[in-house]
Amino acid sequence: MAASSQPWRNRAPTRARYILRLRLDSDEYAIRHGLEQIRTHAARNGADCTALGKIEIVLAEVLNNIAEHAYADHAQVGPIDITCTATPDSFRFAVLDRGAPPPADILRPRPMPETYHPDTPLPEGGFGWHLITTLSVRLTFARKHGCNCLRFAVPITRETMCPKDGE
Amino acid sequence: MEIHSHDIGDVRLLSVVDDRIDAAVAIAFKDRIRALTDGAPATVMLDLSAVTFIDSSGLGSIVAAMKQMGHGRKLQLAGLTPNVDRVFRLTRMDKVFTIHETPEAGLQQNGG
Numbered sequence: 001m002a003a004s005s006q007p008w009r010n011r012a013p014t015r016a017r018y019i020l021r022l023r024l025d026s027d028e029y030a031i032r033h034g035l036e037q038i039r040t041h042a043a044r045n046g047a048d049c050t051a052l053g054k055i056e057i058v059l060a061e062v063l064n065n066i067a068e069h070a071y072a073d074h075a076q077v078g079p080i081d082i083t084c085t086a087t088p089d090s091f092r093f094a095v096l097d098r099g100a101p102p103p104a105d106i107l108r109p110r111p112m113p114e115t116y117h118p119d120t121p122l123p124e125g126g127f128g129w130h131l132i133t134t135l136s137v138r139l140t141f142a143r144k145h146g147c148n149c150l151r152f153a154v155p156i157t158r159e160t161m162c163p164k165d166g167e
Numbered sequence: 168m169e170i171h172s173h174d175i176g177d178v179r180l181l182s183v184v185d186d187r188i189d190a191a192v193a194i195a196f197k198d199r200i201r202a203l204t205d206g207a208p209a210t211v212m213l214d215l216s217a218v219t220f221i222d223s224s225g226l227g228s229i230v231a232a233m234k235q236m237g238h239g240r241k242l243q244l245a246g247l248t249p250n251v252d253r254v255f256r257l258t259r260m261d262k263v264f265t266i267h268e269t270p271e272a273g274l275q276q277n278g279g
Contacts, residue, residue, distance in 0.1 A: 115262055
């Protein structure tokens with residue numbers, strides 16, 4: 001059997017199955033499409049509905065931040081490179097852009113208030129980083145060679161039925 | 168951005184047809200809600216049961232829509248799917264809005 005006598009031939013596609021590399025533009029509809037590809041990749045690697053939901057919101061907030069802040073001064077869209085690696089316990093992400101550096105305290109936790117006081121106006125933004133820091137682990141940031149590189153992981157749960165699956 | 172509007176009793180029910188309220192549509196969504204709440208009864212209920220994904224810009228546009236309605240009028244929510252519910256809970260916005268399990272339950276509670 002050719003396949004079993006040359007096991008390395010089978011290794012490459014198996015390995016690639018766990019890793020997805022994407023380059024997309026910092027445009028809202030390109031981001032939507034990128035999220036869809038990540039969802040498909042994560043589902044193929046065993047993420048259940050809860051994990052898929054968490055991955056999608058964390059990544060959406062990261063990508064929106066890049067589009068709105070890192071590339072804010074660009075007349076046109078800029079490139080975003082995403083690597084998503086499925087591991088047994090989490091989906092690991094590395095997200096690179098060539099935009100402006102973020103504030104030095106980018107990783108500072110930004111907790112939401114426990115309650116909103118009725119006399120103060122409700123916030124209409126500032127939710128994004130809170131969602132990222134709450135739903136991800138091992139969040140790190142590095143600025144290297146003119147690139148921003150954000151790394152994080154989303155822990156996975158498996159085989160939980162979607163609430164509407166059983167209906 | 169497709170949103171259907173029906174007046175049922177004293178409630179205007181706005182049903183979002185699109186499955187995503189994200190950065191791509193947040194401004195269009197806010198404008199559409201503003202137009203549909205103009206001249207509405209005191210209670211407006213936003214049916215989100217078709218929405219499977221919302222991000223922070225989408226959430227911001229719902230908060231903005233509520234603020235636009237001003238005092239004496241209420242924006243209630245109904246039919247939050249798991250991913251939408253998670254975003255409301257994590258940002259504590261679930262404490263700010265009256266949220267009904269389904270639009271039917273919401274209409275009943277509003278005396279409809």
